[in-house]
Amino acid sequence: MTVQIDAMDRKILQQLQEDASQSLDDIARKVGSSKTPVWNRIRKMREGGVIGQQTVILDPDALGLEACFFVLVRTNAHEADWQKKFLKALRSRPEVLEAHRLAGEIDYILKVRVKNARAYDEFYQALIKEVAIYNVTALLSMEEIKNTTMLPLD
Amino acid sequence: MTVQIDAMDRKILQQLQEDASQSLDDIARKVGSSKTPVWNRIRKMREGGVIGQQTVILDPDALGLEACFFVLVRTNAHEADWQKKFLKALRSRPEVLEAHRLAGEIDYILKVRVKNARAYDEFYQALIKEVAIYNVTALLSMEEIKNTTMLPLD
DNA sequence: GCTGAAAGTAACCGGGG
DNA sequence: CCCCGGTTACTTTCAGC
Numbered sequence: 001m002t003v004q005i006d007a008m009d010r011k012i013l014q015q016l017q018e019d020a021s022q023s024l025d026d027i028a029r030k031v032g033s034s035k036t037p038v039w040n041r042i043r044k045m046r047e048g049g050v051i052g053q054q055t056v057i058l059d060p061d062a063l064g065l066e067a068c069f070f071v072l073v074r075t076n077a078h079e080a081d082w083q084k085k086f087l088k089a090l091r092s093r094p095e096v097l098e099a100h101r102l103a104g105e106i107d108y109i110l111k112v113r114v115k116n117a118r119a120y121d122e123f124y125q126a127l128i129k130e131v132a133i134y135n136v137t138a139l140l141s142m143e144e145i146k147n148t149t150m151l152p153l154d
Numbered sequence: 155m156t157v158q159i160d161a162m163d164r165k166i167l168q169q170l171q172e173d174a175s176q177s178l179d180d181i182a183r184k185v186g187s188s189k190t191p192v193w194n195r196i197r198k199m200r201e202g203g204v205i206g207q208q209t210v211i212l213d214p215d216a217l218g219l220e221a222c223f224f225v226l227v228r229t230n231a232h233e234a235d236w237q238k239k240f241l242k243a244l245r246s247r248p249e250v251l252e253a254h255r256l257a258g259e260i261d262y263i264l265k266v267r268v269k270n271a272r273a274y275d276e277f278y279q280a281l282i283k284e285v286a287i288y289n290v291t292a293l294l295s296m297e298e299i300k301n302t303t304m305l306p307l308d
Numbered sequence: 309g310c311t312g313a314a315a316g317t318a319a320c321c322g323g324g325g
Numbered sequence: 326c327c328c329c330g331g332t333t334a335c336t337t338t339c340a341g342c
Binding site for chain 3: 037
Binding site: 002003017020048049051052056057059065068091095096097098099100102109140141144153 | 156157159164167170171172173174175202203204205206207208209210211212213214216217219222224241244245248249250251252253254255256257258260262263267293294295296297298299300301302303304305306307308
């Protein structure tokens with residue numbers, strides 16, 4: 001079912017990750033191929049779900065989203081019902097950019113982008129009102145050292 | 155210096171976030187404007203750095219990157235020199251997708267994408283060999299509940 | 309599976325309202 | 326500031342090899 005990815009595919013993906021707006025001609029030249037084969041590979045990888053959404057990266061500060069928190073969540077409710085409600089809450093909130101279920105002591109980690117600490121508290125209050133949570137630790141980011149969507153393809 | 159963003163700009167950004175490949179005409183229609191003004195706004199926001207890189211989101215599993223770790227780092231070396239070396243190491247490693255300096259007990263958080271636990275260990279060993287670290291906790295992601303680059307624009 | 313060309317579509321950039 | 330139209334450039338498809 002899964003598409004097989006070879007070295008040429010990876011080169012193409014690398015180019016698309018770096019700049020999805022460049023023309024097929026440019027990509028073909030850079031990867032040492034030509035338009036049609038590159039286009040066919042891209043089409044296949046899109047259909048196979050290897051290539052997903054095409055998007056732009058926006059500057060959060062310019063949009064007034066100056067605060068970023070990582071939230072460590074511990075729960076004692078491990079029932080399927082509770083989990084379902086919790087996941088639904090996370091997915092419906094646009095300020096939650098990322099959410100993972102973890103192995104070990106801590107059950108979930110969230111990455112939350114908001115205007116300021118006040119806005120985080122409003123998010124937090126709304127969340128714990130919606131679903132019971134045993135323990136929460138919020139880590140405030142002081143400096144974003146690195147933030148990339150580019151996966152390592154070598 | 156910073157570009158002023160109004161409601162129309164936000165609508166345009168929303169469209170670009172959702173699908174950066176759609177045509178100017180489509181965007182213009184959806185936001186209730188027309189080509190020229192939309193194009194001018196996009197150009198301004200690009201120049202102003204509000205709109206950054208245009209990219210594609212790839213499926214990590216399809217590329218064999220099936221493990222995701224969040225790494226909590228505590229240090230006791232708070233000298234500028236150590237920090238410089240540490241940041242350089244993080245930025246140079248492509249498996250580090252995200253790195254933040256934090257306020258509080260924990261000094262740094264990293265998000266690392268690798269093939270498997272073995273590959274994580276290799277990354278970890280290489281990192282602590284390069285720079286001294288007081289304490290490290292690795293949190294293994296079992297399930298990616300949500301992962302988006304879309305900032306909330308309302 | 310590549311080449312090259314042909315057709316359709318969109319970006320870009322003027323002059324005018 | 327926005328509308329419109331022309332030009333250039335790109336994407337997408339397809340017949341031939």
